[in-house]
Amino acid sequence: AQKITQTQPGMFVQEKEAVTLDCTYDTSDQSYGLFWYKQPSSGEMIFLIYQGSYDEQNATEGRYSLNFQKARKSANLVISASQLGDSAMYFCAMREGADSNYQLIWGAGTKLIIKP
Amino acid sequence: GAGVSQSPSNKVTEKGKDVELRCDPISGHTALYWYRQSLGQGLEFLIYFQGNSAPDKSGLPSDRFSAERTGGSVSTLTIQRTQQEDSAVYLCASSLAGTSGTEQFFGPGTRLTVL
Numbered sequence: 402a403q404k405i406t407q408t409q410p411g412m413f414v415q416e417k418e419a420v421t422l423d424c425t426y427d428t429s430d431q432s433y434g435l436f437w438y439k440q441p442s443s444g445e446m447i448f449l450i451y452q453g454s455y456d457e458q459n460a461t462e463g464r465y466s467l468n469f470q471k472a473r474k475s476a477n478l479v480i481s482a483s484q485l486g487d488s489a490m491y492f493c494a495m496r497e498g499a500d501s502n503y504q505l506i507w508g509a510g511t512k513l514i515i516k517p
Numbered sequence: 518g519a520g521v522s523q524s525p526s527n528k529v530t531e532k533g534k535d536v537e538l539r540c541d542p543i544s545g546h547t548a549l550y551w552y553r554q555s556l557g558q559g560l561e562f563l564i565y566f567q568g569n570s571a572p573d574k575s576g577l578p579s580d581r582f583s584a585e586r587t588g589g590s591v592s593t594l595t596i597q598r599t600q601q602e603d604s605a606v607y608l609c610a611s612s613l614a615g616t617s618g619t620e621q622f623f624g625p626g627t628r629l630t631v632l
Contacts, residue, residue, distance in 0.1 A: 405559075436620065446608065446623035492559055503548060503567070503612075504576065505621065507559035 404428065405493055405508035413514050414483050421468070422478040422511050424493030430454075433497045435476040436505060437467065440490040449491075452476055488515045519543070521624035523609050529630045530599055538594040538627045542611030550610045550621060551584055551594050560608065566592065599631045 406425045414420045426435065437449040452460045452467045460467040468477040480487055490512050494505040522541040530536050542549050547568045552560040562576035566586045577583070581599075586592040596603055606628050610621035 438623075444606065445625055446610070448620040448622070451620060494560075503619075504550060504562040504565050504573065505552075505560070506562070507552075509559045510557075 403508075404506045405495055407491075407493055407508035407511050409511045410509070411512040411514070413516055416485060416515050416517050417482055420480045420483050420487075420513065422480075422491050422493075422513065424476045424478065424508060426474050426476060426493075426495050428474075428495065428497050430497045433495055435467070435469070436494045436496070437465070437476075437478045438492045438494065439487075440492060440510070442489070446492075450478065483515050485515050485517060488513060521609055521611050521622050523607075523624040523627050525627055526625060527628045527630075529632065531632050532601060533598055535595065535597045536599055536629065538596075538607050538609075538629070540592045540594070540609030540611075540624060542590065542592070542609070543622055544590075546611035546613055546622070547589065548612045548619075548621075549586055549592050550612075551592070552608045552610065554606045554608055554626070556605075563594070563607075596629075599629075601631045604629055604631045 404427050408423050433454045435452045439447045439449055450460050450462045450465045450467050452469045459469050464481045466479045468479055490510045492510045493508040496505055524539045549566040551563040553563055554560050564584045565573040581597045584594045606626040608626045609624045612619045612621045
């Protein structure tokens with residue numbers, strides 16, 4: 402079974418609109434972390450935002466916020482006031498457990514294209 | 518300060534040859550990870566080093582793949598007898614001590630093409 406599911410392979414959004422990128426996860430661990438990364442066409446992976454499983458507040462970082470719904474096991478990324486520079490691949494990733502193995506498990510990504 | 522660096526940035530090799538990919542993590546980062554990204558796909562975990570602990574090799578796809586980390590810093594990923602399906606971008610990342618919530622900082626990757 403997929404641990405991280407991103408159901409939107411691609412999205413087109415008008416500049417200045419808000420956009421929500423979907424991510425659902427599957428884990429039996431009580432302690433885990435959820436990450437979003439951006440990968441522009443240049444290839445580098447850029448960290449955007451993190452949400453811990455015990456965090457009660459939704460994480461926010463500037464124009465990025467994470468809509469964390471623990472019971473539904475979803476961690477959607479919301480980008481407010483989208484900009485042309487937001488065009489990129491976006492990956493949701495999860496780290497399971499509080500210790501030992503800290504590898505990230507990755508979704509397949511969503512390609513976001515912002516239209517002028 | 519300098520970020521994670523990787524070399525070479527591109528490597529083209531013939532099937533059956535061995536290749537070595539290098540990663541220089543951020544100074545002071547004790548955790549180092551190797552991932553593989555095939556075209557249009559997410560990242561696939563390969564191996565994880567944390568300080569002086571034995572590495573987690575659970576993601577290595579076959580015994581042709583190996584990695585070492587010397588002196589707790591630079592890491593080399595070696596692929597022996599390369600196959601065409603090994604073609605991918607190999608990404609290295611580092612982070613502070615492997616505690617939950619610590620982001621991983623990625624290098625620019627090495628694009629490996631096996632002909």
